[in-house]
Amino acid sequence: MKFNPTDYKKRNITIWNEVAPRYHKRWASVSQGPFQSTNKLVQLLDIKKGENVFDLACGTGVVTKKLKQKVGKKGHVVGGDTSVTAIKIAKKWNEKSSNLDFVNVDAENFHFTRKFDIITCQYALFFFPNSQKALKNMKKHLINEGKLGITVHGHPKKVPFFSSIFDAVTKFIPDYVPPGSPDLDRFGTKSALRTEVKKAGFSKITVKDFVFSFNPGTFEDYWKNYLKYLAKPLKQKLDSLDRRERLEIRGMVRENVKPFTLKNKTIRFPWEVLILTAKNKI
Numbered sequence: 582m583k584f585n586p587t588d589y590k591k592r593n594i595t596i597w598n599e600v601a602p603r604y605h606k607r608w609a610s611v612s613q614g615p616f617q618s619t620n621k622l623v624q625l626l627d628i629k630k631g632e633n634v635f636d637l638a639c640g641t642g643v644v645t646k647k648l649k650q651k652v653g654k655k656g657h658v659v660g661g662d663t664s665v666t667a668i669k670i671a672k673k674w675n676e677k678s679s680n681l682d683f684v685n686v687d688a689e690n691f692h693f694t695r696k697f698d699i700i701t702c703q704y705a706l707f708f709f710p711n712s713q714k715a716l717k718n719m720k721k722h723l724i725n726e727g728k729l730g731i732t733v734h735g736h737p738k739k740v741p742f743f744s745s746i747f748d749a750v751t752k753f754i755p756d757y758v759p760p761g762s763p764d765l766d767r768f769g770t771k772s773a774l775r776t777e778v779k780k781a782g783f784s785k786i787t788v789k790d791f792v793f794s795f796n797p798g799t800f801e802d803y804w805k806n807y808l809k810y811l812a813k814p815l816k817q818k819l820d821s822l823d824r825r826e827r828l829e830i831r832g833m834v835r836e837n838v839k840p841f842t843l844k845n846k847t848i849r850f851p852w853e854v855l856i857l858t859a860k861n862k863i
């Protein structure tokens with residue numbers, strides 16, 4: 582089947598509108614596991630009072646909130662996302678303020694008449710089917726010497742929270758992710774991320790890697806919560822399997838998490854995160 586970016590984006594909007602409340606509660610609003618990156622990203626960008634920042638794919642506004650505190654009343658932050666539900670939560674979580682706005686925009690097509698000192702994009706670059714178009718659009722909206730800050734998950738082998746389940750599920754449901762969809766791991770190495778950002782014309786690129794840890798509880802907690810937080814289209818695919826297949830997947834996942842299971846039966850996953858900073862030299 583030929584990949585259709587418009588359908589892919591529509592599907593992503595549906596998924597994010599559905600999962601945003603759960604995503605915010607369980608992940609984004611608590612700075613545990615991978616979300617320890619939010620503080621690191623803001624620190625690495627060395628944001629000053631009075632600066633103008635655009636937080637692209639702001640989701641429920643966790644990065645936006647830190648940015649707003651950093652730029653102060655004289656600065657300004659705009660958060661933009663394709664999910665209206667995520668933006669709604671972001672508005673509530675950030676409280677109304679004169680130095681903050683939210684807009685419903687697509688990364689590849691947003692347009693502002695102004696330019697920004699800094700653009701941030703945490704855990705979203707891999708969702709943009711035409712990531713080059715999105716990066717070039719970000720570049721176009723940065724002042725000369727303006728800064729870019731991008732956070733992505735590391736290589737699947739270094740993010741076993743995802744791969745332990747994903748590897749098992751895709752053995753039974755090869756089209757679990759629609760065929761032809763952009764590979765969500767495509768920027769999971771330092772060199773792949775750097776190459777993509779360089780290709781879009783950015784300079785002074787630095788990529789740092791961090792390994793955070795995340796404890797999802799026991800295997801039973803991990804499995805139950807993973808299924809609970811899945812979006813409907815993915816859940817439907819899993820539900821279409823028969824009982825024996827589901828049990829087999831569960832057994833494979835249990836094997837996959839063994840290396841990360843502690844004596845007290847809880848799991849401690851390492852979680853690699855890459856944070857890139859770059860400059861827009863015109």
Ligand SMILES: C[S@@+](CC[C@H](N)C(=O)[O-])C[C@H]1O[C@@H](n2cnc3c(N)ncnc32)[C@H](O)[C@@H]1O
Nearest residue numbers: 597638639640662663664687688703704705708
């Ligand atoms: C994993 S969340 C990250 C949200 C936020 N940056 C954070 O760190 O919590 C990914 C976000 O990317 C957004 N997104 C996906 N595709 C997008 C696109 N083409 N343009 C803008 N936002 C998009 C989703 O709606 C979702 O809110």
